[in-house]
Amino acid sequence: xxxxxxxxxxxxxxxxxxxxxxxxxxxxxxxxxxxxxxxxxxxxxxxxxxxxxxxxxxxxxxxxxxxxxxxxxxxxxxxxxxxxxxxxxxxxxxxxxxxxxxxxxxxxxxxxxxxxxxxxxxxxxxxxxxxxxxxxxxxxxxxxxxxxxxxxxxxxxxxxxxxxxxxxxxxxxxxxxxxxxxxxxxxxxxxxxxxxxxxxxxxxxxxxxxxxxxxxxxxxxxxxxxxxxxxxxxxxxxxxxxxxxxxxxxxxxxx
Numbered sequence: 520x521x522x523x524x525x526x527x528x529x530x531x532x533x534x535x536x537x538x539x540x541x542x543x544x545x546x547x548x549x550x551x552x553x554x555x556x557x558x559x560x561x562x563x564x565x566x567x568x569x570x571x572x573x574x575x576x577x578x579x580x581x582x583x584x585x586x587x588x589x590x591x592x593x594x595x596x597x598x599x600x601x602x603x604x605x606x607x608x609x610x611x612x613x614x615x616x617x618x619x620x621x622x623x624x625x626x627x628x629x630x631x632x633x634x635x636x637x638x639x640x641x642x643x644x645x646x647x648x649x650x651x652x653x654x655x656x657x658x659x660x661x662x663x664x665x666x667x668x669x670x671x672x673x674x675x676x677x678x679x680x681x682x683x684x685x686x687x688x689x690x691x692x693x694x695x696x697x698x699x700x701x702x703x704x705x706x707x708x709x710x711x712x713x714x715x716x717x718x719x720x721x722x723x724x725x726x727x728x729x730x731x732x733x734x735x736x737x738x739x740x741x742x743x744x745x746x747x748x749x750x751x752x753x754x755x756x757x758x759x760x761x762x763x764x765x766x767x768x769x770x771x772x773x774x
Contacts, residue, residue: 522701526752534708535741541715542733548716549723560724566717573714577707577743583699584750591753591760594691599764601684602628606772608677616660621772623656627688628769635762642692653685691760695753707747711740 524530553560602624609617627649634645661674718736722729750758 541712542719545716545719546723549720584747598687604680625772
């Protein structure tokens with residue numbers, strides 16, 4: 520339930536609002552309960568360490584999100600490599616089996632490209648469709664002319680490329696459902712609010728009002744957090760894997 524809320528657009532809209540509220544809250548507390556009452560607050564130096572720790576955590580989280588996206592792109596390229604190798608293998612067979620290979624690749628890649636372009640995200644349905652098509656293809660393909668030794672040698676050469684294509688596909692689709700640890704997301708969210716209160720408080724204690732630091736903090740943290748959430752959710756995010764490699768091979772097959 521909580522993870523679904525974090526993935527939702529509502530959280531993306533509420534986060535900067537609540538972050539601003541934390542900064543404003545810290546600023547108001549400083550002005551109302553310290554400055555107006557002439558109370559003295561002396562920085563201890565720990566504040567900089569706390570902010571530095573938060574910066575380290577959010578940087579670490581951003582790196583994890585970036586690595587997840589890089590892994591998805593790598594799997595997509597592996598899948599495209601497997602498809603290209605299967606196409607080259609098709610030239611070793613007769614027209615019937617070659618057409619079967621091309622038809623199989625075309626069906627699987629079309630389903631995957633539609634999965635991305637139409638944004639009708641149902642990974643279970645996509646996996647079920649590809650699984651049925653793969654079982655049907657391999658059963659018909661491998662059982663043809665099974666008495667022929669030359670055919671079996673060709674199949675033994677073909678099978679690693681087929682395995683590369685299918686395994687990369689499944690790993691890629693399953694990666695869409697992987698998310699960073701919910702505890703880590705909650706850690707940086709709550710930490711950003713606490714640091715926001717601290718930054719607002721420290722700015723409020725200054726004799727002259729200066730909102731520049733507050734604006735920069737809210738902008739940087741919001742932009743970083745939204746980027747992390749965007750990359751963490753490839754279903755709805757703007758930063759998503761590039762399908763051009765797969766699309767180019769699909770266009771080649773259709774010719």
